[in-house]
Amino acid sequence: MIEKQLLTFPSNFIWGSATSSYQIEGAATTDGRAWSIWDAHAHTPGRTHNNEHADVGCDHYHRYREDVALMADMGVKAYRFSISWSRIQPDGRGEINAKGIAFYNNLIDELIANGITPWATLYHWDLPLALQTEKDGWLNPEIADFFARYASICFEHFGDRVTHWITLNEPWVVAILGYGEGVFAPGRTSKNEPYLVAHQLLRAHAKAVQCYRQKFQKTQGGTIGITNNCDWREPLTTSRADKDAAERSLEFFLGWFADPIYLGDYPQTMKDRVGDRLPRFSKEDKALLKDSSDFFGLNHYTTLYASDVDPNGEVQNEVYGNGGIFEDQYVQLTADPKWKMTSMNWGIVPWGCRKLLEWIRNRYGNPPIYITENGCALDDRIEDGEIRDPLRQEFLEGYLTACHEAIANGVDLRAYFVWSFMDNFEWALGYSKRFGMHYVDYETLERTPKNSAIWYREVTQNNGFRAADDKEHL
């Protein structure tokens, strides 16, 4: 029999679960909400799996009370949701929609009444469509001011109760998948625009933080930061070239967005390789960006091996879509065929999570880290009212064990949010991927806790779990 070891987390560790507005709310044009770029994208034929959209989504807009009750049953201390900008300001820059404010007020009050701390993300990819069509979206430098204004509306109306703010969710995805590969809204394909868009996203983040710090933080007493996503990159061999390739890949992924905040500018590798196509920060922007995150928000899902590619040689990179602009990096990415895979075809590699946390600790001076997303999609089915998802439990046990090891190694990890509270609209993949701890029947919209949710309840109640010590270590 395998000896099970009790893994207990620090007493103030935050257990949570996460969602985002467009993925769950539905009510796309209810009570004054206007379309976002994701509504338009999903309604463009051929953009999503089976042309699915989230007009109804999980109908969370009407079922939030039931959802909060399910969260409370799961024992989470915190819930990370995002605010739909076009519900608050339908055209992104003008009038405030009182009914939109009322919805989030009700949700926040319901959470607090159930002992759950609200964590609000201001931007999870659903830009008001009018800002795209009339103002050129994230390519327009003016957007930093529009975003700061919207953010200040949120601080003003919700900041008396919301004290955990995340400005942007995964700007890398907006830049690369939205403007590089065009698979996400607004569906543009370019080798240059991702760098321009990333630049404006960073400036917008900094301006929203400046607004919070100048006008709200003292009286409201909250914290504010950004959430970036990053997979781990393990050198394929011990050669210097592969080690450099893995490091380069991480710098193009996470360093792109975190270096300006923690180290004052883009990584040198990016400056060298991207040259004039990489915008430069003004002195003012640099100063605003430096130290503009009170914590390090991290979304992490998987790992790939990285190896060096000869720029003059033949390119055989099947997974470089996951890596950013290949031509600027020349890194080949591969998975290990031995890894168990999720239904996204992402390898389950817990040790990569520990290594990434340690990389962040080393590069950025041991900041407080919140894992604001981690989880897996599986082909879940409901049978006799039950959803048996042992692989999800194994996934979570593995990644939480890695987190525990990282904490033991001095990483200042303070929170863990499972993605996701319930199955939802998985962007271009529509409803075909189920990431939830709760199963959603899209015909009836009924929610059922999966077995992993019942397990997670034990974890949140015991502040830890018994883990089989048979995990692969590297």
Ligand code: GAL
């Ligand atoms: C993240 C994203 C979430 C969710 C998840 C699973 O990148 O923030 O909205 O879709 O991936 O793919």
